[in-house]
Amino acid sequence: MPGNFRGQTPVRMKAKIIITPKKAVLDPQGKTVQTALEHLGYTGVTGVHVGKYIEIDLAPGTDRAAAQTALNDAAHKFLSNPIIEDYRLEITD
């Protein structure tokens, strides 16, 4: 309800981590999806890579630089496997 507005909403910080298979690694899922797209008539697709998307909610007021460092560490050590995957980290508010 519009009447429930109680002043400023706190800034919602989010970290978005996109994990994709490394180019050198076999990606049978991507290949299969690509073939399916072709079968469905979607032309012009030259490659499909299936990865993962992780969204992390951060406490309001979190220091952006500190979060960046900590989440890079987490993404490298745990959320992705650097042997087979690349990741991209983005912090938004």
Place this chain on the structure above:
Amino acid sequence: MNFSVLQFPASNCDQDAVHAVRLLGHNARLLWHKENSLGDADAVIVPGGFSYGDYLRCGAIARFSPVMQAVKQFADHGGLVLGICNGFQVLTEAGLLPGALIRNRDLQFHCENIFLKTATPDSPFTNKIPAGKILRVPIAHGEGCYFADEETLAKLKAGNQILWQYCDASGNLTDTANPNGALQNIAGICNERRNVAGLMPHPERACELALGSDDGKWIFESLFAALENRTGGAGGVVHGEPDVKVSRRNTSPLRM
């Protein structure tokens, strides 16, 4: 010899591993993932299954469990560790073995008997396998395609760390005999120090003829022989931690 078989939520080959070790005349007990000591273990088996639901990546979460910290210490001290199937995935995620296991190239879960060629008898996991013997053992996995970058692969070869490769019934390393697309038909490897090994096939499910094959026993017999050599020879078995704690048994709340 005393074997500790780890038990994570959703391990499902833990009982099979215990059964195989006992059948072959040695002691085995289950060790819950929250334990932080291996007690009096002479060797550790990280069993197959779907630890922590295979969430994120196979083995990615199990790697951080308390018991795995004890396993790392145990391995650092030279203790023998064998990872089977999901156990292999856990050991690669933990950095105890190089490379990674990715989705089978045909995206299918493979549950079938395969043939294995032993690449070298020079390891605690292969020393008793008769020369030229092709092992017939089952596989059951969806993510068993071994991958490593070229440099790692070259190191594995140079160091004689490839232990088992998928082959046909006559021992040829063909592409059709490769069930999952693993590089170089790799089914199992060991670390540089040769005290930690992992393989995707299930030797514990092939230790008695009633199950169709008893070829898997050679891998366990190799382990027993290696352990006996150690205790008979240079100063006994090294333990990861000095403080021996009593471990819970059969306490898994989850079973698949």
